[in-house]
Amino acid sequence: MLKLIGSALIFLCATYVGMSKYQELYKRKRVLSGVRDGAIKIRDNLRCMCMPLYESFLSSGEFFENAASNIRKGQLPTEAVKEAFNANCHLNARDRECIRRFADGLGAGDCKGQLANVEMFISEMDRCVDHAEKELGTKGTLFIRGSILTAAAVVLLMI
């Protein structure tokens, strides 16, 4: 009986570890997709109305809204965006580097320059989202299957 309970616990823990790893990869993909969609809205606001960044960020999704609230506190857009995304733990170093480059190009120059900066960021984000999707498909599946198989193997050994 105890063996059975112990086996069930081991199985659940191992599966949980696999699922957590999968969730991390899923959240990274979700965050990057959200950022890319937000950047597309910012691009459209720039193209159609040459909208100031604060107003543009307000209507560009959760992540840019956090940057907008930083601007409201008195930060410049460059620092506001960097701070908003530094707080997000689902992004890896490469993602943060893309966002840092985008943030450094904000605010100065003319509307065309801003538009070029955003469009470059969108194409980088497209690459990051593709990469995240591939990782989810390969590593994510591996984590889940691996954790279930490992758990099953341990349980069988115990039994």
Next chain:
Amino acid sequence: MYINAFTQHFPVNLTETLLIMGTKDMQEIRLCAGRNAAVIKSGRLMDTGVYISKEALDKIIASMCRGSMYAMQTSLVQGFLTLSGGHRVGVCGRCVTENGRVTHLTDISSICIRVAKEVKGAANEVMEYLECNGRLYNTLIISPPGCGKTTLLRDIARRIGENHKVCIADERSEIAACKKGIPSYDVGKYTCVMDCVPKAEGILMMLRTMAPEVIITDETGSRSEGDAIRSLVNCGAKIITTAHGYSDGGSEKYADKDIFERIIILSGRNGPGTVEKIITDGRVIRRA
């Protein structure tokens, strides 16, 4: 408090100094990189003693533009930007030109903030000459800079806008100071505002689409603006506008007598808004 509209962008020491000096009768604040800030208060130019570095001025400009200078380039290339509340900020720096036209303004070295105020009742002295028995008159207000033209115009819009269909072509967002389409100042119950529009285009747009009884605009003078005003008057609407000039320079002789039925000359002799002369049909009917 209206002064918050620009002091929120200032360093703390400058804001504190301005509050100590008193903000009543403050007309202008002048900030130059590498020099002390100055103010014009009750017509006198005064040194605040607060040093403004280039870095501090850059921060002030970035704050005024909310980190989006590109969004302000249209007005910056004309040498100004407008803060909420209708305060006009004149900007000096290095111009980047292309084919003789200014395309960018960079390395900003000084700014001049013209403090805007709403003075309800500023038009009390002149209203009887502008409107009589429901009839409005084409009016030109002439004054030197800083003598209250825009403040007077704003109150005229408010008074006339209570009973007439008024349209304002507000090129620099100074008259109505619209924020997201809503005027910050009381410009009248039936007044419509076209914000940030070149005056000539604004006059013609509103003439075609808004059926105005009177169009109000500030600081006209170019040929295209004159043509737009002529079209407006030919269509039966009225115009009330302002121009730069001096009370003792005979500036009124340059006004088009075929259009303007009333000419009001202002000065700063007894403070902004001093009415020096009112001219009707070529005759001076009132003198200070």
